[in-house]
Amino acid sequence: DAGVTQSPTHLIKTRGQQVTLRCSPKSGHDTVSWYQQALGQGPQFIFQYYEEEERQRGNFPDRFSGHQFPNYSSELNVNALLLGDSALYLCASSSGTNYEQYFGPGTRLTVT
Amino acid sequence: DQQVKQNSPSLSVQEGRISILNCDYTNSMFDYFLWYKKYPAEGPTFLISISSIKDKNEDGRFTVFLNKSAKHLSLHIVPSQPGDSAVYFCAASEGNFGNEKLTFGTGTRLTIIP
Numbered sequence: 001d002a003g004v005t006q007s008p009t010h011l012i013k014t015r016g017q018q019v020t021l022r023c024s025p026k027s028g029h030d031t032v033s034w035y036q037q038a039l040g041q042g043p044q045f046i047f048q049y050y051e052e053e054e055r056q057r058g059n060f061p062d063r064f065s066g067h068q069f070p071n072y073s074s075e076l077n078v079n080a081l082l083l084g085d086s087a088l089y090l091c092a093s094s095s096g097t098n099y100e101q102y103f104g105p106g107t108r109l110t111v112t
Numbered sequence: 113d114q115q116v117k118q119n120s121p122s123l124s125v126q127e128g129r130i131s132i133l134n135c136d137y138t139n140s141m142f143d144y145f146l147w148y149k150k151y152p153a154e155g156p157t158f159l160i161s162i163s164s165i166k167d168k169n170e171d172g173r174f175t176v177f178l179n180k181s182a183k184h185l186s187l188h189i190v191p192s193q194p195g196d197s198a199v200y201f202c203a204a205s206e207g208n209f210g211n212e213k214l215t216f217g218t219g220t221r222l223t224i225i226p
Contacts, residue, residue: 004155033214035214040218041218042118042201042216042217042218043156044216045214045215048212048213056212090156100146100158100161102158103148103157105153105155106155
């Protein structure tokens with residue numbers, strides 16, 4: 001049983017560019033959440049998708065957007081990249097019947 | 113505003129002894145609390161959780177205690193083993209379940225000394 005998978009593992013982008021990160025949830029999970037973890041900090045909630053709609057959103061600007069597909073996989077898009085967007089981006093999945101969120105290994109984004 | 117605080121960035125404990133990791137929170141709306149463990153180059157792994165209606169939850173070597181009046185929770189690991197060396201994050205949710213938005217602390221790096 002595959003856990004949460006994310007791609008790519010690492011990514012280097014230039015300031016002002018756009019990036020798309022991908023996540024496949026754990027089998028049986030229908031809810032996907034995205035978190036940003038800056039160096040030395042705990043993960044910060046970006047948003048959560050359920051039934052292909054954004055259900056909750058954290059304190060992140062509109063440059064951060066997402067999508068959930070019918071197979072429950074999800075994408076995180078970030079436009080107009082800033083140096084401060086450099087971080088580890090974590091995807092977590094869960095379902096209505098199990099309470100805990102299971103995290104993927106993350107995508108390390110570096111903005112130069 | 114840091115709603116979940118882990119004031120000890122690091123902790124070293126002898127193998128076989130008890131490890132106690134602490135966490136404080138400020139948001140009274142938090143109803144569900146979780147501990148995650150993170151190894152380098154991996155995502156956080158769920159360890160144990162507790163609902164605000166309880167004051168203790170135990171799972172093998174791991175016990176979480178919750179003091180709602182003090183807005184404080186702690187994770188006890190006994191006995192500590194070398195494989196427990198990792199960064200531990202405390203997280204909280206305003207919902208009744210841990211599948212909603214989680215607010216994390218900054219983490220405590222636990223090192224178990226053989």
